[in-house]
Amino acid sequence: MAERGVNRRTFLRALSAIPVLGALAAFAAPLLRYLKPNLDPGLGLPEGRLRSLAEMDLPQGEQLALGRVEELAEPWSSRIFVYTQRYAQYTPEQARVATIPGVAIRLPWKVSFPGFKQGEEPTDIVIFSRICPHLGCIFNYVPNWREVTAGYGGYVPPEERRHGLMACPCHLSIYDPADRDRPGRVLSGPAPRPPYYFTYEIRDGVIVITSAEPGGIA
Numbered sequence: 757m758a759e760r761g762v763n764r765r766t767f768l769r770a771l772s773a774i775p776v777l778g779a780l781a782a783f784a785a786p787l788l789r790y791l792k793p794n795l796d797p798g799l800g801l802p803e804g805r806l807r808s809l810a811e812m813d814l815p816q817g818e819q820l821a822l823g824r825v826e827e828l829a830e831p832w833s834s835r836i837f838v839y840t841q842r843y844a845q846y847t848p849e850q851a852r853v854a855t856i857p858g859v860a861i862r863l864p865w866k867v868s869f870p871g872f873k874q875g876e877e878p879t880d881i882v883i884f885s886r887i888c889p890h891l892g893c894i895f896n897y898v899p900n901w902r903e904v905t906a907g908y909g910g911y912v913p914p915e916e917r918r919h920g921l922m923a924c925p926c927h928l929s930i931y932d933p934a935d936r937d938r939p940g941r942v943l944s945g946p947a948p949r950p951p952y953y954f955t956y957e958i959r960d961g962v963i964v965i966t967s968a969e970p971g972g973i974a
């Protein structure tokens with residue numbers, strides 16, 4: 757009888773140790789992975805490619821010819837597109853490709869991006885990622901502000917912002933692509949910052965997207 761009691765106590769003690777062991781394992785696993793990653797730098801990639809991606813800390817994207825400038829001649833005209841971005845990732849595949857929906861908008865006035873890392877000349881073509889900075893839904897460009905008022909939570913823009921706006925259907929964040937001081941400024945909703953932008957050049961009359969804003973979009 758006494759032996760059965762001892763066995764039960766031993767069993768219960770062993771049982772109570774399981775959560776402790778689990779917690780220890782949860783703590784140790786990332787540490788061990790950090791000390792000994794299962795990644796072989798360069799595996800499956802041309803030599804040095806991952807290294808250069810990681811060192812530069814810049815998402816690498818394909819340059820994308822968006823169309824001729826005349827196609828965006830009218831104020832508030834727009835073009836949506838998908839941009840392919842490559843970035844380093846700490847997995848056996850090492851690098852991932854993401855596709856980022858974007859929108860280019862012609863503004864009736866020039867704006868600049870003084871608050872961003874990469875200073876740009878004032879421009880009347882702005883190009884944004886459509887990934888919402890709140891929780892990552894894809895937002896819309898809405899040329900008619902009345903549609904924003906009717907369908908995105910009743911936000912009514914003040915007089916000077918009654919023009920094309922960007923609006924997210926998920927939690928109703930609204931952005932102004934044409935804000936003179938901070939293009940993409942958050943006007944309403946929970947978004948913490950403006951959407952990321954793309955840089956571009958005009959080559960022989962063609963708008964070519966050259967890169968995503970440093971800091972990562974995907």
Ligand code: FES
Pocket residue numbers: 888889890891892893895924925926927928929945946947
């Ligand atoms: S994901 Fe766009 S507002 Fe929440």
